[in-house]
């Protein structure tokens with residue numbers, strides 16, 4: 227897809243923690259609007275469902291559905307008592323990386339993996355770290371890089 231128009235982004239958010247998801251989404255959408263990009267938002271139950279959602283969007287695009295220049299993954303994974311934290315954290319990030327490399331996708335990974343609520347809140351929109359905005363800008367940067375490499 228050539229980049230004549232503004233980048234069109236799919237934000238896939240895992241709303242496991244509604245309030246933190248609101249903050250991550252605020253940061254991401256602010257950054258995209260600031261850059262003149264357009265976006266759609268879809269919601270999945272948890273971080274493990276983000277990579278399959280992106281894969282589904284790619285399949286839909288091949289069948290005439292919306293084509294996206296890039297993707298932003300937003301989620302919050304907070305360690306609990308069991309090994310599940312490691313599974314959710316490692317597998318979601320691994321699957322995003324596999325998709326990005328195998329499909330040359332521009333994906334900004336805003337899936338936070340933290341030890342506790344304090345660490346979480348220190349890294350969402352209501353702070354200067356704003357990981358949602360950082361993920362959005364990462365996706366836009368990779369779109370621009372792909373255009374440059376393709377002689378755009």
Ligand SMILES: Nc1c(NC[C@H](O)[C@H](O)[C@H](O)CO)[nH]c(=O)[nH]c1=O
Pocket residue numbers: 240242271272273274275301302303304305314
């Ligand atoms: N504990 C967290 C989860 N767990 C849910 C998984 O992501 C997944 O939805 C479930 O295993 C069903 O497939 N997800 C988060 O995003 N954050 C968590 O802290």
Ligand SMILES: CC(=O)[C@@H](O)COP(=O)(O)O
Pocket residue numbers: 303304305306307308309310311312314
């Ligand atoms: C990241 C998780 O899956 C975690 O929230 C689950 O909590 P627990 O390990 O106490 O079941």
